Amino acid sequence: MLESLNPEQFTLSTEDGAPFITLHRVTVSNVHGWSVLSRRTVIVVDGPEDEGFLLPRMTGPDVDLAPENWDVAVSSATSVGVLVSGTQIAATVID
Structure with a gap:
């Protein structure tokens, strides 16, 4: 089930044209098989x-x-870099 995060729990950025999401104060148990769907409001x-x-x-x-x-x-991009607890995950972009 998706966990809803408050704006204080994440940062959206771009570095050299590449998209990155940094998640604060959360953990994940697996770094493989992630994807990102980006829309105007969510x-x-x-x-x-x-x-x-x-x-x-x-x-x-x-x-x-x-x-x-x-x-x-x-x-x-084909993937978004997601940084979670010091670990970077390459999440596939879903259109």
């Missing part, structure tokens, strides 16, 4: 079995937590 970070996270992207009518170039970075 981002789903889906893991194997019952692991996964639901990230609110919009916190108000005009308050987007994603950096300005997020959508371009995600649409041109």
